Amino acid sequence: MFGITPSARLRPSPFYDSTLKEGVTSFTTYNHMLMPTAFGDPEGEYWRLINGVSQWDVAVERQVQLRGPDAGRLAQILAPRDLSKQKVGQGKYVPLCNHRGVLINDPICLKLADDLYWLSIADSNIWFWAESIAAERGLNVEVSEPDVSPMAIQGPKAEDVVAHVCGDWVRGLKYFWFGETEIGGIPVVVQRSGWSKQGGFEIYLRDGSKGTQLWNIFKEAGQPWSIGPGSPNWCERVESGLISYGGDTNSTTNPFEVRMGKYVDLDVPDDTVGIQALRRIAAEGPKRCSLGLILDAGEPVKPGFLWNPIFRNGRKVGDLTNCIFSYRLKKNIGFALIDRSCAIGDRVEARIDGLMQPGALTDLPFL
Missing domain, CATH: 2.40.30.110 (Aminomethyltransferase beta-barrel domains)
Structure with missing residues (x-):
């Protein structure tokens, strides 16, 4: 039996206490945080996701916030995907690359306002990367990590649970689109998304002190649909063909090698990080x-x-x-x-x- 040594390098999630009460049996580390990976019944948790509705602590999906007049400019410099037509309330999947065209993260880019973007990141320190690029380009933008922590509601019955809590407006959300609202006075962003192919939503908590309260609201609301705890499910994601950055990629992998080529627009501006290398890779073939x-x-x-x-x-x-x-x-x-x-x-x-x-x-x- 292994223990976890508390450290300032390892932050708990706002939902940490809730997952302990749910009977979490294992964690992994992700973005310097603890992410639950099991609750004692792997097959039961799998079928709950496939047939019902599962509640996940995915606060480890940290947000890199770009705020200021040049926020959109910085987002486009970082992303080799055309963001010029992205609308407020729309998220887009973007493969971020270094100057060699190597994949360094694959976040969802959420546009909350013309001067406010979030990059909902996988497991790497994109905050430092984005801040460095902004500084070297002389952009008028503040890069920070806001108090935002996602919780996922996933599975074929997830929409009914989220609509019960938030209202039927969520049923009209297209994939990766989102809306800002409050749940019991708790500020959140509700997005149709999540790391499964079974359907669902991510609820971006905007006040870390309200994690237990938000968890319990959805847990109680989901009882008619037999909601239960879970986590990003390894078996389901492999069956569904979902790539895991850092798991299925390494320090040499480019987007074209891992089925992300459709998210690369080769005609983005020439100053987009990595686009010159990506054009060469596309021309030569991965x-x-x-x-x-x-x-x-x-x-x-x-x-x-x-x-x-x-x-x-x-x-x-x-x-x-x-x-x-x-x-x-x-x-x-x-x-x-x-x-x-x-x-x-x-x-x-x-x-x-x-x-x-x-x-x-x-x-x-x-x-």
């Missing part, structure tokens, strides 16, 4: 691609912490970046970041825990 791998093994395979090398005819051709036993497919599945010489249907072997596990490459998503 060297790797992201495919699915279904292993032959009938029993669950545990891949360990690191990527597992993939071989074809004895030659290393890529890596298995994740692996999970699918409750719906009843097979071991994962993502292969693999040489473009490989194709769907090819037979390959992944070396996992010292054993060669044969399987076949397939398209994504699995389901």
Whole structure:
């Protein structure tokens, strides 16, 4: 049994006490915070997400706030996706890259006003990156981390729960669009989004002192739909083909290699960070691609912490970046970041825990 040593480097979520009461059994670290990953019943939590409604503490999705006359300008400099037509109340998925075209984060960019944007980030310090770019470009914009902490309500019954709390206006929200409101006097942003393909919303709490209160409001409101605790579900996200930044990417991965090319607009302004490199990569063609791998093994395979090398005819051709036993497919599945010489249907072997596990490459998503 492992413990957690309190530290100023590791911040609790506003929903931390609520997840303890819900019976959280494990955490991971993400953006210098604790993120719940399990509540003691992995298969039950999976089926709750697939068939019902699940409540997640995802406060680790921190916001990088851009405020000021040049906020929109900075957002476009950071994002190799055209934001010129983005409207207030609209979010857009953006692959942020460094000057070499390497993916360094994949946030949702929320436009709250012409002079106010949030980047709802994955696990890397984009605040420092954005502040440095703003300073070197001489932009009139303040970069900060606001008191904003998302909670997710996910699953096919999530809309009914959120509409019960917030009103039927949420049913009209398009994907990644959002509205600002109050729930019991608590200021929030409600966005149709979330890291699953089962549908749902993220509720951006704008007052960290109200975390327990907001959690309990949704917990109570969701009882008719049998709401229960959960977390970003590894099995569901792999089945659904959702990329995890930092898990399925490394220090050399570009967006084209991991199915994010459709979110890159090559005609954005020339001063967009990384766009020159991304244009070269697009012209030459990426060297790797992201495919699915279904292993032959009938029993669950545990891949360990690191990527597992993939071989074809004895030659290393890529890596298995994740692996999970699918409750719906009843097979071991994962993502292969693999040489473009490989194709769907090819037979390959992944070396996992010292054993060669044969399987076949397939398209994504699995389901």
